[in-house]
Amino acid sequence: MKNDYRKLKVRILVQIMATILLTGVAEIFLCTVFVDGVFQRLFADAVVRFFQGVFSMSENQAIYFYQQFFVFHKAEILIVTYFILLMFSLSLVLTRVVRYFDQISRGVDQLLVDSEQPIILKPELSSMQIKLNKVKSVLIERKRSAAESEQRKNDLVVYLAHDLKTPLTSVIGYLSLLQEADDLPTVQRKKYTTISLNKALRLEDLINEFFEITRFNLQNIELEQNKINISLMLNQLADEFYPILEHKNMSALVQSDDLVIRGDANKLARVFNNLLKNAVTYGYEDSIIEISAKKRDESIDISFKNKGDKISGQQLNHIFEKFYRLDSARSSHTGGTGLGLAIAQKIVEQHQGTIKASSSEDFTEFVVSLPQKS
Missing domain, CATH: 1.10.287.130 (Signal transduction histidine kinase, dimerisation/phosphotransfer (DHp) domain)
Structure with missing residues (x-):
């Protein structure tokens, strides 16, 4: 991150150093050519004529003022001249630096443009260009x-x-x-x-x-933290689904150790209810839905596995989105709102857990991982 703008810093530094150096060279040139060099007499005559013409001085008076200001105070005048030239040159450099900000500003404005054209900045701003294009990609995808x-x-x-x-x-x-x-x-x-x-x-x-x-x-989902016996909850859920399972000649097999976590029992019951309902809806008739709960490191994994049609990778990428439904040809008897899995994901994430889906030719599985808290 510290080197993101290295090219820009180097370019600005080079411009500043070059400005200081060129100003010094210009000052030396003025000194050696006009003040003390080849054009000294011409320079002196020009100054004397300037005093005579502008201030109506005599030649002697003009020569006197030339000596007082340009001969006796030559060093001071050269120093002042150098700083005047340096300030002028640095202002030109700052003008170029401000152009970089103008470029960034135009790049930010392009974030609001309804176009997928990439944002292009100068090479020195390549890091900013990459970041702006990433932001634009995220905004386009979200839209x-x-x-x-x-x-x-x-x-x-x-x-x-x-x-x-x-x-x-x-x-x-x-x-x-x-x-x-x-x-x-x-x-x-x-x-x-x-x-x-x-x-x-x-x-x-x-x-x-x-x-x-x-x-x-x-609604904002608010959690009530209590101790939950996962094994008991899953067995009760399977019993409640018996009439629905029986209708499709299916059964639910629960395999779970005596595991306890802290969480909102009603909300987690809703998660597992949605997952089991999903397994029944899309599972084959005359099949077994496997429900298991296992301890892994500091978390507990609750799995719902059913035999059914394979879910494609593209569908798996969207399966937890609101209003997304697997059945492309909508059935008014089985089609739901497409909110069940989205709600389940939100509840699980509020419990600092994760929910994932996988599918193959043999089975489809949803796994909920919840932290085991005492």
Whole structure:
């Protein structure tokens, strides 16, 4: 870092030293050529004529003043002349230095320009050029990510609004049939009632997804630190998911030592709930979801592993972004808001932990690493 501007410092130093040297050479030239050299007589005559013409002096008076100012005080006059020349020369050097600041200022202005053209500065400012281009790349990437996230959010709202209308229309339709036909057979009445209930439950899920979006954007997650038995929490979670697993003929196998950490039990339960729900959604039917918790050094790793389609590297790079969903062809039955993993990552990071995803042809795995605190 200390040598970032070495070229610039060397160039400025060279310019200053050259200015001092050239000013000294110019002063010596004036002294040896005009004051004490070849042009001394011409210089003296010019000064005398100047006094005669400007101040209306006689020749003797002009010669007297020339001797008083230029002969008897020659050393002082040369010193003053040298410093005047030096100040003038240094001002020119400073003007060139200020141009570097102008270049940097223009480079900073280009950060605000909506263009991917690189910022180009003088070679002496190569270090600043690299930094400005890095900042510009980060700003462009953030802008692109924000635009993509906003677009996914807008698309999601449109999809959810459409999906709200579909089950609502069905509920109204079947309830209207139940109201209008008093003599419906019991079996048919039960069928319509069941359909209406299922559609109403789907409506509830969609409304909860809307609230999920609002909560994620507006709330600050605050943690309540308590001791948590990870093994107990994971087993309870697997039991709660039994009906959902049974529906796909899946099972959850929990393997965990008796491990205890400090953290927010409700928030971490939400993390593990999202990961297990994700494993069920994208896992193959008739498969086993492996859940494990192991101690490693000063942390505890909680893993959720399921058999399913391989997630590509590009998808893994975006999997924890808000509103990002793996299923490209959206299913109104399985598609979520795309917030589950984003929320999970935020909660884990607030616990000073990390969450990572990996995928192969054989399985997909999410690993949460949490610090083990006493």
